[in-house]
């Protein structure tokens with residue numbers, strides 16, 4: 001027994017001795033090496049544990065951002081520094097799904113429109129929706145209400161640029177000195193939210209020199225504001241129909257430059273984006289001009305998105321009296337061809353200086369389309385030119401423009417040219433206009449297409465609401 005005890009104690013002594021021995025590793029004692037190894041292992045395990053915990057937390061935050069961000073925005077838009085970065089980063093796949101307007105979203109929009117007709121939600125309900133949807137924006141900059149209040153000097157009257165159906169537009173100067181236009185959307189029973197969402201979805205990420213750039217937004221409680229690049233030379237309507245004296249500053253060449261710029265902006269919406277954007281409210285007051293007469297298409301509040309798999313979307317008829325295409329007015333079926341029609345009317349307006357509907361004129365001239373076609377048919381195209389244009393256009397250029405007008409308003413929407421083609425048609429020098437403009441028979445003064453048009457359409461389409469009325473309803 002005692003020999004067993006003495007064996008045990010001697011082996012323990014041996015082990016301790018071994019531990020106390022120096023190792024070949026820098027002469028460090030074995031027990032120190034073991035302790036160091038255990039310490040490193042413990043530290044590694046701790047690090048792995050911390051990493052796992054951090055990742056788990058990050059995932060949790062990411063998935064909750066989609067629903068909590070709106071509240072954050074609303075909370076911090078009172079002017080304090082936002083928790084989230086003001087620069088909204090590139091849209092991630094998840095956000096894109098939420099932004100994309102495909103079939104489902106169209107249905108959602110149509111439902112929303114049906115709701116509007118059948119009885120609107122209370123504004124409180126709409127605001128709730130807004131809180132969930134506003135932050136699914138994947139572009140631009142978020143502005144606090146305080147920032148925009150400062151920029152517009154408290155939304156002062158002297159900074160008002162204009163007022164549309166959806167709100168008042170102010171000129172503002174941001175802290176960095178950049179000039180912007182701030183549209184303060186009327187909180188008209190959820191309409192502000194709708195316009196806000198539509199504009200943001202339609203042009204938030206679109207960038208083109210002939211589209212007014214949307215640089216950011218503000219969402220504070222029920223308040224919605226859109227911040228645009230400032231365009232410093234008024235709108236086309238003011239230049240065409242305002243008091244400009246006996247000679248219009250808009251020469252023929254300037255007018256064609258404006259027409260081409262507008263066509264390029266619309267071509268980008270129709271042909272350069274997926275889903276394509278149908279503007280739905282192409283008209284002279286929505287064409288802004290800079291000091292060099294560059295045209296910038298604005299006001300996307302009525303825009304609709306159209307996926308490539310769809311040839312049209314059916315929707316409630318909206319737009320502005322005189323510009324809405326007949327097929328859309330009568331069926332509610334909308335595609336980019338409707339914008340082409342409106343562009344045709346706009347081009348007529350640019351050429352003639354006349355409004356699409358002008359009740360102050362003799363009955364035969366009240367309707368621009370009818371008067372225009374009659375004049376072309378009777379070969380009096382040169383009399384169509386705005387008398388305020390001092391230097392007459394060269395006949396080739398005029399004929400080209402007249403032909404583009406007629407083609408844009410073709411009754412058959414599929415025969416209307418695409419906006420991209422229109423750009424080339426107006427620009428091209430060798431456009432084959434002669435034979436197409438000439439009436440086919442002497443006896444028949446109205447070109448076949450024009451004749452078909454005038455026999456089928458009655459203007460104004462009775463059930464088309466004017467923008468102002470329909471928007472403010």
Ligand SMILES: Nc1ncnc2c1ncn2[C@@H]1O[C@H](COP(=O)(O)OP(=O)(O)OP(=O)(O)O)[C@@H](O)[C@H]1O
Pocket residue numbers: 161162163164165166167168169181183212228229230231232234235281285286288298299467468
């Ligand atoms: N980015 C901008 N820069 C300069 N002026 C602007 C800008 N955006 C709008 N405006 C001016 O503000 C006015 C109101 O614009 P808004 O788009 O709200 O309405 P509208 O197009 O005139 O009318 P509606 O919306 O009823 O069709 C316009 O006359 C336009 O000249």
